[in-house]
Amino acid sequence: MTATSAMVKIRSAVRSELSECSAGDTIIVACSGGADSLAMSFAIAREAKKLAIQVVGITIDHQLQEGSSAQAEKVIEQFKTMGIDTSEIVSVVVDLTDGMEASARRARYAALNSSAEKHGAKKIFLGHTRDDQAEGVLLGLARGSGARSLSGMAPRNGAYIRPLLNISRAQTVAACAEVELTPWNDPQNNDQEFLRVKVREVLLPALEEGIGPGVAEALARSAKLLRDDADALDEWAEREFAHLENAYLDISALEKMPKAVRTRVLRMAVYAAGAPQGSISADHVSAIEALVTNWHGQGACDLPGGVKVWRLSGRLSLLAPSSNPT
Numbered sequence: 001m002t003a004t005s006a007m008v009k010i011r012s013a014v015r016s017e018l019s020e021c022s023a024g025d026t027i028i029v030a031c032s033g034g035a036d037s038l039a040m041s042f043a044i045a046r047e048a049k050k051l052a053i054q055v056v057g058i059t060i061d062h063q064l065q066e067g068s069s070a071q072a073e074k075v076i077e078q079f080k081t082m083g084i085d086t087s088e089i090v091s092v093v094v095d096l097t098d099g100m101e102a103s104a105r106r107a108r109y110a111a112l113n114s115s116a117e118k119h120g121a122k123k124i125f126l127g128h129t130r131d132d133q134a135e136g137v138l139l140g141l142a143r144g145s146g147a148r149s150l151s152g153m154a155p156r157n158g159a160y161i162r163p164l165l166n167i168s169r170a171q172t173v174a175a176c177a178e179v180e181l182t183p184w185n186d187p188q189n190n191d192q193e194f195l196r197v198k199v200r201e202v203l204l205p206a207l208e209e210g211i212g213p214g215v216a217e218a219l220a221r222s223a224k225l226l227r228d229d230a231d232a233l234d235e236w237a238e239r240e241f242a243h244l245e246n247a248y249l250d251i252s253a254l255e256k257m258p259k260a261v262r263t264r265v266l267r268m269a270v271y272a273a274g275a276p277q278g279s280i281s282a283d284h285v286s287a288i289e290a291l292v293t294n295w296h297g298q299g300a301c302d303l304p305g306g307v308k309v310w311r312l313s314g315r316l317s318l319l320a321p322s323s324n325p326t
Contacts, residue, residue, distance in 0.1 A: 006174035011043040013163045014125070018044070021122060023052035028121040029084070030058050030112055033075040033184035037127030039175040040164055044125060045082040056119045057087035060108050062094055071184055078181060090115060101194060116159060128153055128162045131169040134219035135199045142195075146282070147260075148234075151227035152220070165220065237264035246272045249316040254292045263289060266316075270307055274320040279304035291316060 021027060029044050031037040041057060048055045057079035061072040072089040079087040092107040094100070112124050133152045140149040155162050164172065176183050207215045240257060244250060249269055254262050266288050270280055280303065287301045291311040301309040306321030 005178075006171045007039065007043065007178050009171060010039050010164065010167055010175050011047055013167055014040060014043045015047045017123075017125070017161050017163045018047050018051055018053060021051065021053050024054070025123075026054040026056060026119055026121045028056050028058050028112065028116055028119065028124045030060070030124060030126055031075055031079070032059065032127075032186065033071055033078070034127070034186060035172040035176050035183035036129050036132075036164060036169060038075075038078065038181050038183050039172040040125060040127040041079065041084065042082050042175075042179055042181060045084050049083065055084050055086070056115070056121060057084040058112065058115050059087070059089055060111055061089055061091040062104050062107065063091055064094060064100070064104065074184065081181075086119075088115065101196065122159065123161050124159050125161050125163065127164055127172070129164045129167050129169050129172060130220045131200070131204075131216050133165055133223050134204065134216035135196055137219045137223050138199050138203060139196060144282075147226045147230045150223065151230045152223035154227065168216070233260050233264060237261045237268065241265045241268045244269075247318050249318070251292055251311070251314050251316065254316070259289075262292070269316075269318050270303055270309070273307045273318040275303050275305040275307045288316070 018027075027044070027048065029037075029041045031041045044055060057076070059072050059075040059079075061068050063069075069089075069091075072091075076087050076089060079085075090111045092111045094104050094107045096103045115121070116124055136152045137150055140152075143149075153162055153165065155165055173183065204216060240253075240261060244253060244265070246269055249265070254265065257265065263285050266285055267280055270284070270288070271277060284301070284303055288303075288309050290298065291301065291309065295311060299310075303309065308319050310317045310319075
């Protein structure tokens with residue numbers, strides 16, 4: 001196998017991330033068998049060897065489709081052809097609580113975290129591309145999401161590394177062809193019952209046709225700019241929150257903050273009071289915000305996790321369930 005143009009770009013992308021590792025480190029490459037993660041796995045196998053980095057290949061069997069175990073075995077076989085000798089199929093049981101995509105994602109990340117702990121891996125490499133980023137931005141726009149959601153996936157998020165966010169899906173397909181790898185085409189990637197597939201198969205092509213080529217690249221670029229803005233606002237809010245008493249927020253201090261900072265501070269305070277992470281919606285924040293900026297004697301806000309927020313004596317009082325008055 002020889003690497004040519006598309007694979008050269010992918011190898012360059014993973015090389016910069018692997019340079020942050022040390023000789024002897026162990027990393028995980030997560031591969032479904034699709035072109036994106038397959039091309040990434042090949043590139044990592046080649047580049048990691050030169051840096052004396054140990055690679056563990058992991059493929060997740062979600063057990064949601066007939067023949068999923070056979071497909072997982074094919075991934076293991078392709079790992080071996082790349083020179084990734086340590087590999088594993090991790091079978092998960094997906095608890096369908098909030099839609100198949102979200103539930104499968106939760107099970108997948110839990111399995112990858114466990115695998116990283118098992119193998120002592122420093123980093124977990126994921127094969128998301130520029131096209132995935134663009135699709136995420138469009139989904140966020142359709143849902144009316146804020147800057148943090150529209151900023152898409154981070155290239156680095158804790159142990160998780162996404163080296164291909166500047167690489168297109170077409171490039172990963174070409175790279176697989178160049179090095180004679182056979183990608184798997186997941187049937188669910190063509191099922192328009194899934195909103196992301198509709199975005200991929202219908203909306204993005206329509207935008208490309210109507211506006212011109214380069215829409216996916218422009219959306220990914222917008223995501224990066226929004227991420228920079230969201231990071232700056234988050235840091236500002238964290239500084240403000242550090243100077244407040246968590247459960248008794250001074251109204252006058254909140255009023256002086258720009259709304260984008262204040263709403264972030266309010267979220268931080270609610271989560272600090274015990275609301276489950278990710279449970280606070282824009283509507284919840286708007287109701288709390290009204291206690292600061294549109295006060296006309298309204299009562300307490302009841303929030304997820306049993307948290308309550310009152311306005312009392314010039315402060316917002318945030319009480320966890322254990323301290324709520326009966």
